[in-house]
Amino acid sequence: xxxxxxxxxxxxxxxxxxxxxxxxxxxxxxxxxxxxxxxxxxxxxxxxxxxxxxxxxxxxxxxxxxxxxxxxxxxxxxxxxxxxxxxxxxxxxxxxxxxxxxxxxxxxxxxxxxxxxxxxxxxxxxxxxxxxxxxxxxxxxxxxxxxxxxxxxxxxxxxxxxxxxxxxxxxxxxxxxxxxxxxxxxxxxxxxxxxxxxxxxxxxxxxxxxxxxxxxxxxxxxxxxxxxxxxxxxxxxxxxxxxxxxxxxxxxxxxxxxxxxxxxxxxxxxxxxxxxxxxxxxxxxxxxxxxxxxxx
Amino acid sequence: xxxxxxxxxxxxxxxxxxxxxxxxxxxxxxxxxxxxxxxxxxxxxxxxxxxxxxxxxxxxxxxxxxxxxxxxxxxxxxxxxxxxxxxxxxxxxxxxxxxxxxxxxxxxxxxxxxxxxxxxxxxxxxxxxxxxxxxxxxxxxxxxxxxxxxxxxxxxxxxxxxxxxxxxxxxxxxxxxxxxxxxxxxxxxxxxxxxxxxxxxxxxxxxxxxxxxxxxxxxxxxxxxxxxxxxxxxxxxxxxxxxxxxxxxxxxxxxxxxxxxxxxxxxxxxxxxxxxxxxxxxxxxxxxxxxxxxxxxxxxxxxxxxxxxxxxxxxxxxxxxxxxxxxxxxxxxxxxxxxxxxxxxxxxxxxxxxxxxxxxxxxxxxxxxxxxxxxxxxxxxxxxxxxxxxxxxxxxxx
Numbered sequence: 185x186x187x188x189x190x191x192x193x194x195x196x197x198x199x200x201x202x203x204x205x206x207x208x209x210x211x212x213x214x215x216x217x218x219x220x221x222x223x224x225x226x227x228x229x230x231x232x233x234x235x236x237x238x239x240x241x242x243x244x245x246x247x248x249x250x251x252x253x254x255x256x257x258x259x260x261x262x263x264x265x266x267x268x269x270x271x272x273x274x275x276x277x278x279x280x281x282x283x284x285x286x287x288x289x290x291x292x293x294x295x296x297x298x299x300x301x302x303x304x305x306x307x308x309x310x311x312x313x314x315x316x317x318x319x320x321x322x323x324x325x326x327x328x329x330x331x332x333x334x335x336x337x338x339x340x341x342x343x344x345x346x347x348x349x350x351x352x353x354x355x356x357x358x359x360x361x362x363x364x365x366x367x368x369x370x371x372x373x374x375x376x377x378x379x380x381x382x383x384x385x386x387x388x389x390x391x392x393x394x395x396x397x398x399x400x401x402x403x404x405x406x407x408x409x410x411x412x413x414x415x416x417x418x419x420x421x422x423x424x425x426x427x428x429x430x431x432x433x434x435x436x437x438x439x440x441x442x443x444x445x446x447x448x449x450x451x452x453x454x455x456x457x458x459x460x461x462x463x464x465x466x467x468x469x470x471x472x473x474x475x476x477x478x479x480x
Numbered sequence: 481x482x483x484x485x486x487x488x489x490x491x492x493x494x495x496x497x498x499x500x501x502x503x504x505x506x507x508x509x510x511x512x513x514x515x516x517x518x519x520x521x522x523x524x525x526x527x528x529x530x531x532x533x534x535x536x537x538x539x540x541x542x543x544x545x546x547x548x549x550x551x552x553x554x555x556x557x558x559x560x561x562x563x564x565x566x567x568x569x570x571x572x573x574x575x576x577x578x579x580x581x582x583x584x585x586x587x588x589x590x591x592x593x594x595x596x597x598x599x600x601x602x603x604x605x606x607x608x609x610x611x612x613x614x615x616x617x618x619x620x621x622x623x624x625x626x627x628x629x630x631x632x633x634x635x636x637x638x639x640x641x642x643x644x645x646x647x648x649x650x651x652x653x654x655x656x657x658x659x660x661x662x663x664x665x666x667x668x669x670x671x672x673x674x675x676x677x678x679x680x681x682x683x684x685x686x687x688x689x690x691x692x693x694x695x696x697x698x699x700x701x702x703x704x705x706x707x708x709x710x711x712x713x714x715x716x717x718x719x720x721x722x723x724x725x726x727x728x729x730x731x732x733x734x735x736x737x738x739x740x741x742x743x744x745x746x747x748x749x750x751x752x753x754x755x756x757x758x759x760x761x762x763x764x765x766x767x768x769x770x771x772x773x774x775x776x777x778x779x780x781x782x783x784x785x786x787x788x789x790x791x792x793x794x795x796x797x798x799x800x801x802x803x804x805x806x807x808x809x810x811x812x813x814x815x816x817x818x819x820x821x822x823x824x825x826x827x828x829x830x831x832x833x834x835x836x837x838x839x840x841x842x843x844x845x846x847x848x849x850x851x852x853x854x855x856x857x858x859x860x861x862x863x864x865x866x867x868x869x870x871x872x873x874x875x876x877x878x
Contacts, residue, residue, distance in 0.1 A: 192709050199705040297519060305523040307726040307759040315737065327705075327737060396702060401733040402759050404726040406521050406700040445706045450668055450696040 191323045196442040202330035203399055204438020205337030209392035210411060211418030211430030212344060213385040219361045219425035220381045223273070223284045227291035228389055229411035231268055234295045235261035235386070236393030236403055240308060250311035250398075254336075257394035258387045264295075265386015269379055292412065299405045307404040310397030333395045340391055341431050347384070348427070357381060361425070417457065421464045423471020432472055508554035510546060510819045512537070512808060513582050514801065515573045516589035516621060518562035521726075524755065524793075525589040525621055529801040530560035531792025532620075532783075533586060536805030539786060546809045549816030549823075556805065563588050567596035574600075578615040583817060583827035585617050586804050589797075591624035591671045594634075601631035605832065614825075616832040618808075620801035623749065624675045628854040635835045637800045637807065637848070639772035639858040641676050641749060642683075647876050648770045648862060649683040652718070652744065659743055663716035664694040665707065665731055667723035676748055677722035684720070692716045697727055704734040712740045720746040721767075725753060729760035736763045744768065752863050752870055753795050764865040772858040773799035773844060774872050780844040799844050800858075807841050 210229055217225045239257035242248050248256075272287040317328025348354035359367040360377045368374055396411065397403045418437050422429030437457065444453040468474060514533050518526035537556035540546060545555045561577070563570035570593035577585045588594050602612035618635040619627070625642055628634045652659065662684045666677035681691055692714040695707035708731060711719060719735075719742040721728055728751045735741075745767040747756075752769040773796040775784040783802050784794040792798055811834035812819070817827045838850045849857035861875040 188713065192706075192713070195709065196706040199703065203703050300519060300521065300523050304527055305521040306755045307729060309729075309759050318737070325738075329737075400702055400730050402726060402729050404521065404700075406726055407702065410700045410702060442703065442706055450698060450701075450707075 193443065193446050195324050196446040197439045198324065198326065199330060200442030200445075201435050201439040202327070202334045203442075204435040205334040206392050206395045206399065206411075206434075207414045207418045207437050208431045208434025209337050209340055209388050209395070210415035211422055211434045212341065212427055213389045213392070214415050214419040215422060215425055215427060215430045216344075216381060216385050216388075218419065219427075220357055221273070221278070221378055223278070223281070224288065224416075225268065225272070225382075225385075226285065226288040226412060226416075227268055227272065227295055228288075228385070229415050230292045230295040230299075230408040231264045231386065232261060232389035232393035233396070233403065233405070233407050233411065234299055234393070235264050235390030236310065236397045237299055237303070237308070238264070239390070239394060240310070240403070243311070250313050253311055254313075254391065254394045254398075257390040259390070261386040261388070261390020261393065262383045263386070265382040265384075265389065266379060268386070269382035273378070273382075292408065296405055296408050299408075303405070305405055307402045307406075310394075310401060310403045312398040312401055315398075315401070329398055333399050336391065336395060340388055341427075344384070344388060345427065353377075353380060417461050420461060421471060423474050426471055426473055429471045429473045508548065508552055508819070509557050510548070510554045510812070511557045511559055511582065512805065513559045513561060513577045513580075513585050514620075515561040515563050515570070515577070515585060515587035517565040518560065519564050522565050522589055525797060526560065526562065528787070528792040528795065528798035529587070529589065529620055530558070531790035532787045532794065532798035532801040533558045533560065533805055534790045535783065535786035535792070536802045538790070539782075540805060540809055547813050549818040554819060556809075558805075563590075563593055565590040565593060567593050570594075570597045571600055574615070574617065575613070578613055581819075581821045581824045583616070583819065583824060584808060584831045585615070586620055586801060586808075587617070587622075588619065589621045591622040591627065591675070594619055594622035594627050595624070595630070595671070598627060598630035598634040601633040603631055605632045614832075615828055616835060618804055618835060620804055621797040623672050623797075625679070626853075626855075632836070632854070633832055635854045637804050637841075637856045637858075639749070639796060639800075639860055640855065641770075642679050643857070644749065644770035644772075644860050645676070645679050646683050646686075647860070648746070648768070649680075649687045649689070651862070651874060651876065652746075652768075653687050653689070656744060659717040660690060661692050661714075661716040662689045662718040662720055663692050663711050663714040663742070665711065665719065665721045665723065666694060666696055667699050667727050668696040669698045670724065672750065673722045673724065673748060677720070680720045680722055680746065684718075689718065697723070697731070699724070699727060701727060701730070704731045705738070707731070708734040708738050708740060711735065712738050716742060718742055718744045718746060721751075722748045723751070724748065725751050725755035725759055728756060729763065732760050732763035732767075749796060754793055757865065757868060757870070761865065761868040766864060766866070768862055768864045768873060769870075770860050770862050771870075772796045772860045774861055774863055774870065776861070776872055776875070777845060783844050800856075803841065803843050803848070807835075807838070810841070811835055811838070 238260035242256040272291045312329040314328030319326040356372045418433040422433030444456045516526040541555045563573045602610045628636045667673040747767045747769040752771045775781045787794040815830035815834040841848045845859040862873045863870040864873040
C-alpha cells in the first residue's frame, strides 16, 4: 500500500464514520422502541424515508430553505411514528411477539408501496446544506454536508439523552422500559409513554431520513431496505436497548462499511459487515457495552 | 285487454328486433395484455409502458381499429398486469394470461424476468418433446442482449445496445481523437447495467481506448465516495456510467463534490429519462447517452403527446411498447387472426409465425429491421443532457 492508498483508505473511513451518524440515529430509534416496548419495529427505517419524502412536500408548496425541509422531515417523522404505533401496535396483542413483528413487516411494505405509488418510484432530488463546502485537512477533505449531517446527528443524540435522563418524560420512559408493571402501579400511563416514544423516535427517524437524503443528494424508495438492515445491525452491535451502544455502533458500521468497500470491493463489503454481526451475536450478544458475562 | 295484447306484442317485437340488432351493433374488441413492473422501484417503467400501449391502441381505434380474419373490425383494449420485476411473478402472470383466450402478451420490464420467463416457453416450435408454453411474447423494455434467442416464441422490440454503444464509441473516437482513456462505473447487481457495461468496456477497448479501471456499486447503495475517489485517481478522459437513475445521480453528485470532471461522460440507455433530470439535472449536464427514442419525427412527437395524455412519459422503452401495438395490428391483419375463443391455439400460432416472418417494421424514428433471432435493429441517436432537458446531439442513422 503506497501513501496515496493510505490517504484514500483513511479518507474513505472518515467519510463512512461521518455518514455513520445516520445509522446511529436509526439505531437509536430501533433501540429506544425495543427498550421501552421490547418490540422490534421493522418499519422504522421505511417510516424515516417516508418522513423525508413528506418533507419534500414543503419544497413543492413553498420555496423553503433546506433547513425548513429538515424541520418538516422531523415533524412528519413524529406524525408517522404516532401512526405506526396506532396501526402496528395499539390494537395488536402485545403478548404475542410474532404479531407485532409481522405487523411492522407489513407496515414496512405498506410505507414503501405508498412511497412508490406516490412517486412512481422515481428518485427525487433532496436538498443538502453545505454541499459545496469541503474542509481541507492536509491531504484529507471533509465534506461539509457530511460534517453537517454528523453534527446534526450528534446534536440529536445529545438532545435525546438529555430528554431521557433530565426530564420527567425520560424518567417515565426509563421506568416503563425497566418495570412496566411497577410503572403502571406508580401512576405512569404506559400507553402515553409508548405513544410518545414512537413520536420521539419518529422525529429522530425523520431527521435520519432527511440526513440520508441530504448526504446522497437523492431520495429513493430503494433506501428503505438497506437502512432497515443497517439500523438492525447497529442495534445488535450496540446492544438492544443501549443508546450509547447504538451511537458508537452506527459510527463503527459506517466506517467499516467504507473500509471493506475500499479494501475488498463492493461484492464482499456486505459479507464482512454480516460476519461482524454474527461475531457480535456469538461472542458479545449484549453488544459493545455489555458485560462479558452476557452470554450463556 | 286488447290494448294489453297490443302493448305486449309491441314489446315482444321490439325485443326480438333489438336483440340481434344490438348483437350486430356490438363492437368486437381485441384485448392485448401487457405486463411489467407496476410496483416497486421500477414502477415508472410499467406506468410508461401501459400508457404507451393505451395511447397506441387509442390511435389505432381512432383510425378504424384492426381488421380481423373474418373481415370484421375490432377495437383494441389494453390490460396491464404487474409482475413486480420478479421472475416468479412474471411467470405466474404470463401463465394467467395464457390461460385466457389471449393470443399474445407484451412485456416484461425487467431482463431478469424475461430471462426466466422465456425459459418456460417452448424452445423450438413444433418440438413435440418440449412441453414448454406455446404462447408468443414480445418484449418492450427488457434490454439485456440476446434474450429472444431463448425461445422461438420470444420476440423483442428493444434496441441493440451493442450496436448503439459500438456506434457511440466509434463516433467519440472520430470526434474527439484526443480522448485516450476511459474509466467505468457499474451498478453491479443489476443485470441490465452489468451486461451493458460489458458492452461499453468491450467497445472502448476494441476502439483503442485504454480502460483504466472500473468502480462498482450496488443498486441501493447510499455512499459512493470510495468509488468516486478511485475514479478521481484514475483521471481518465472519459467516464462511462452504466447505472440506473438513482445511483447514476448519486455517483454524479459525488463526482461533483470531489471535483471529478472528465472531458466526456457516457451514460446507460435507461438513464436518458426524466428521472435522471428530476434527480440531478445539474450534475448530469453534458452526459451523452444513445437512445432509440426522441421526439424528432412527426410520428415520435405525436406518440410523445399521446403517451403523456395517458399519464406516461415516452422514452426508449415506452416508445417500443407504442410501436409494438402497431406491429400487432399489422400481424393480426396479415395473418388473418380471428380473435375468437375457439381459435386461440391457431391465433397464437399465427401470431408467432407472423412476428417471426417480419423483416421490417415501422418505428417512430424510422424503419426497424428484424433479425432471424427475433430481435429488432432499431434506429438510434445520441442525446445529451443540456439545460435541464435531453437534446439530440447526433443522429447517426436518420
